[in-house]
Amino acid sequence: MSDALMEVLSGIDRLEGAEVSARATSYWDASPMEAEAIYLPRSTADVSRILAACNDAGRKVVVHGGRTGCADGVASNAGDIVLSLEKMNAIEEIDPIGHVAVVEAGVILETLQDAVADAGLFLPMDLGARGSCTIGGNIATNAGGVNVIRYGMMRNLVLGLEVVLPDGRVLSSMKRMLKDNAGYDLKQLFIGSEGTLGVVTRAIVKLEPAVSQRETALAALSSYADVTALLSLAKARLGAALTSFELMWGDYYRAVCDGLGLRAPLDRAHPFYVLIETEANAQGANSEAFMALLEEAMTSSVVKDGVIAQSEQERREIWRIRDDFEPILREKPVYLFDVSMPVTDMDGYIDKVRRALTVLADDAVLHVFGHIGDGNLHLFAHPGKGAAAAPERRRAVEECVYEPLRHIEGSVSAEHGIGREKKEWLSVSRSEDEIAMMKMLKKSIDPNNILNPGVVFDL
């Protein structure tokens, strides 16, 4: 069967044997990649041929973008066919009037960000893996990142999409318009379905005007009620200019500042720290509003102390506390979680998780920060020194983190997706009928279950 497949797919670049195992499984897993072959299509027609052939032969296909996903979505077995979009990496067009970019799926996010910036525009999608992740992967997983409060997730940036279905048919809707109500919006099905329904090959992405000015402040607060009060105030006073509202719990702030040996910009004793940032297209457009907001928040005692970045370097120093959580990862094992919930429930939720972890082990440690304007928290849970990094211990920690989400309509994945890692927990966030509907869609569109089987759910 394999020889027949090779025959049918001759002419398409292929890696085998040592070329496969020379690759790491993913950014997170350094073990050698396993696959029968990695196909490297150069065109949508190639992708179509590969999928049609695999579908006919009933062969499983694992789709690879930049392999930086955090939910174990790309692991393959020795018998699998891997389809990597890395050679479909053309930026076909950047339209400065229509404010769109036309790209192939394999373009690296940072490459596109730079090309768009060179054209005097701004691609709002940004996340830590920017140097490795691909636009196709961003679309397949509905990536989030650091600009969601202002610009939305990847779904909001996709105007046109080309997808190859499991049977090789090409569903092309390469449209450039914000408004298009001609029948069902099929692209929505594929965005965020983690490569289980089709392979994204090309896209048209919405661009934004370049940002010419940013204002950044760090504020210390004494209660969670003050945090939500500041969020409401910031939204009211800054509107669309508000681009970041990042909350750090006090122990996170202390762990990072101490661990990195930083001169903490604000006293370490506060229970909460908020990093707040605005952007404007015209120099100075929001400076006054930003200053007025901070003054108002301090006068009314919502904010206890604060500091405003006076230079790009000071801005970077503030952001480093939020970004550089390396000290928190030192005590092994540490499990990273990505949950979302109504902003009003966050404080109570974190208390619950903390208590549950303490029951698990006296010396368990939890560090938390969140894009709380988006409803998104990231948790770093260390189950205590005595704990082995065994699957059972990990599962116990997952239970502490995921179970309390059930009663507050929270999500087990805000932005990372389900992959293989969280499928056991999907039912915390989705009803039986919802999961049945997902499976029905999968079976209808991929009846032979060849595309990323076992990702999101098992059939």
Next chain:
Amino acid sequence: MSDALMEVLSGIDRLEGAEVSARATSYWDASPMEAEAIYLPRSTADVSRILAACNDAGRKVVVHGGRTGCADGVASNAGDIVLSLEKMNAIEEIDPIGHVAVVEAGVILETLQDAVADAGLFLPMDLGARGSCTIGGNIATNAGGVNVIRYGMMRNLVLGLEVVLPDGRVLSSMKRMLKDNAGYDLKQLFIGSEGTLGVVTRAIVKLEPAVSQRETALAALSSYADVTALLSLAKARLGAALTSFELMWGDYYRAVCDGLGLRAPLDRAHPFYVLIETEANAQGANSEAFMALLEEAMTSSVVKDGVIAQSEQERREIWRIRDDFEPILREKPVYLFDVSMPVTDMDGYIDKVRRALTVLADDAVLHVFGHIGDGNLHLFAHPGKGAAAAPERRRAVEECVYEPLRHIEGSVSAEHGIGREKKEWLSVSRSEDEIAMMKMLKKSIDPNNILNPGVVFDL
């Protein structure tokens, strides 16, 4: 069968006979409504019972919101069951911290706008039918309206959704988060599918901060190239503060000003007029940027003449030219179209339509304005005095308007949807494979084809 249905659905409010025909078919069609009965559920459980019973009995169900849609989606026949959401009109909650509203589908848009404003927030969805249309209808049709350039379409405002499937199952995902990647985002299937896949019963809608200041200007331009130059400049200088960029072709401007007997704020001789508006959350935040933009555009001769509204009354007078197209409707018949395309193609497209109409009749008239920041044009086509308002003549005009969209990846419906009116033209904007995929979804989710059959496409 009907008696059996009545029996099963006893206890749910129902209109019959004269109570049915006392209603108009729709806002656009005053003829008496036809239906076997209109059911008026008061709860999601009622909707579930109605659909399950109709599905078991193989009865067609036509779903009614405010019946203001522009694509003939609500017409029913004497044997149909109509399901009207009008009694499910509770605003369950407005959360001033989470910035969401929890509503039943039958809430009138304007009622919700007002309640949200009373809570000190802003619901960005707005359109002409605000006093009659419902949130459920806005969601089912993915409504657009006047704030899309800044806030997106209805799809972008829906965080949580509850839908009843044709077999009566309730698919409830009443989430409040901007970020939720727990499996397929099923709500996207139902938003914009025009009631053919499920009945929207409740929703959680994203709210925005109140707007405290608007700046409005009218500019005259001498070429379409200048129009796109001004659009690029306005986006670059104003960013998210830009909320409207409405283009009127010269003959539209003249027809409205002359027909209404208005003192035209700018000379009537220009080929293009742009209404440009910004908003800010803080008093004065964007005034300077707005003035600087207009000065720059006039200095560089992109704008030939301009006027800035100095009061709310002057603002209304400018908007009236854009909004009050009643004079254009005087020469009967006039057909209204709602198309979208890349902004760079609009000028050439309008030339093509104009030429095609002239071939149809020497005295055919075309008036055009558009939300061009959204890629959306509205066309008013009068096929000439000699023309009867016959279906054939209408079809000929449709051909003039829709056929040129084929080659520019345009859409036959930007915001109004397909309904029954445009299904013949769906193939201009969607490929055979796309339409096949839509039908496959419909057959999978509504195997008995009971929900709004004949809307979007025929099976």
